[in-house]
Structures are given as C-alpha cells and as structure tokens.
Amino acid sequence: MRRVLFLLIALLLLAAPASLKAIRVCHDYTFYRVFRTDPDPPGGAMSKKSSYLSADSLRRVLKKNGYNSFSVLNSYQLPNFPKILKPGYVVIVEDAHSGFINEKANVDHFLQPSKSIGKYFSVKEVEEKYKAPLKENEKGGLFLNDTWKTFVERRFSPNPIGKIEIWRK
Numbered sequence: 035m036r037r038v039l040f041l042l043i044a045l046l047l048l049a050a051p052a053s054l055k056a057i058r059v060c061h062d063y064t065f066y067r068v069f070r071t072d073p074d075p076p077g078g079a080m081s082k083k084s085s086y087l088s089a090d091s092l093r094r095v096l097k098k099n100g101y102n103s104f105s106v107l108n109s110y111q112l113p114n115f116p117k118i119l120k121p122g123y124v125v126i127v128e129d130a131h132s133g134f135i136n137e138k139a140n141v142d143h144f145l146q147p148s149k150s151i152g153k154y155f156s157v158k159e160v161e162e163k164y165k166a167p168l169k170e171n172e173k174g175g176l177f178l179n180d181t182w183k184t185f186v187e188r189r190f191s192p193n194p195i196g197k198i199e200i201w202r203k
Contacts, residue, residue: 057155060132061087063144063176064124065095066157067134089129093199096124101201116182124201131189136178141185145174 056072057063065073065087073087093103101124106115116139119125123135133143147153147164149172155164166175177188186195 056157057144057160058086058153059146060144061089061092063160064132064134065092067142068096068122068124069099089126089132092124092126092132093201096201100203102203103199103201106198106200118200119182120202122203125185126199126201127186127190127195128197133180133185138179140179140181142176142178143180143185143188144176145189147174148172150174 056066062073096103103126119135119139119141121135121137121139124132125135125141126132131143131145133141136142144160144164147168160176164175166177168175177185180188
C-alpha cells in the first residue's frame with residue numbers, strides 16, 4: 035500500500051507542475067484559446083526544441099487541424115476589415131503577434147508582461163493575475179475583447195504593420 039501511495043504522489047509531483055506552465059508568449063495563449071489545451075504538454079516537442087510556440091509552429095498546428103489562411107496587406111487601414119473577423123478565427127500579424135477572435139468578434143490576446151520576460155505562466159495565472167491593465171509602469175498582460183484597432187495599436191503603434199493572416203476552419 036505504501037508503495038502505491040508513493041508512486042501516486044511521485045506521479046502527481048512530476049506531472050502537475052509541468053502541465054500547468056503553458057503560456058509564455060502570445061502564440062502560446064492563442065493556441066490555448068483555439069484548442070483549450072496546453073501548447074506543450076509534458077514531454078512535448080517544444081520542451082525539446084524551444085521554450086515557446088513560434089508563429090510558424092502555430093501556423094503548422096492550425097493547418098494540421100483543418101484551418102485555412104488568407105493574407106491581407108495593410109488591413110489596419112481598411113475601414114471594413116473588422117467586419118470579416120468571426121468568432122473562432124485566429125489572427126497572426128507578421129510573425130510578431132497573434133490573437134483569438136472571441137464571441138463578440140473582438141480580439142483576445144496576450145502580451146508578455148514587461149517585468150516577466152521569459153517567465154512561463156499557468157493559464158490560471160494569465161487569466162487572474164495578468165489580466166490587463168497591470169500595475170503602473172508594467173506593460174503587457176492578457177487583453178480581452180480588444181477592438182481590432184486597439185489590438186493593433188497595443189503591439190505595433192506607432193509602427194505600421196504589414197502582412198496579416200486570418201486563419202479559419
């Protein structure tokens with residue numbers, strides 16, 4: 035009985051922390067919103083190759099799961115652009131940022147908190163502790179329900195943006 039209890043405790047200690055720390059960059063959060071799962075489960079490929087999900091990795095997994103993309107150039111300048119965004123779509127801006135289109139057709143996205151660069155966050159931490167706005171003098175966090183204009187300006191203003199990809203099933 036003690037051996038079974040020891041094995042159970044050991045499994046819980048080994049598995050739980052690794053499976054909870056899933057979010058580091060915006061693409062990790064976008065992956066989580068689309069698939070509702072850890073972008074790098076314990077023993078996953080990312081843990082062996084890199085420490086976060088890149089834009090290319092996000093594109094590959096979206097494509098593998100039946101998503102198709104279309105690209106738009108300088109769509110920030112088009113007044114009707116937000117009308118094409120539908121709930122469940124994914125937006126990838128260049129390779130620099132991504133977001134998930136929510137049920138109100140606005141953008142939910144995550145920007146690494148400026149004082150926590152390189153840190154992994156659990157989904158619970160992101161949703162509770164890092165919901166924007168953050169403390170004074172700290173930029174980033176979880177932004178929910180941003181309009182298209184606000185989404186772009188948070189990450190790219192005053193710099194213009196180029197290629198934008200919309201991914202949909």
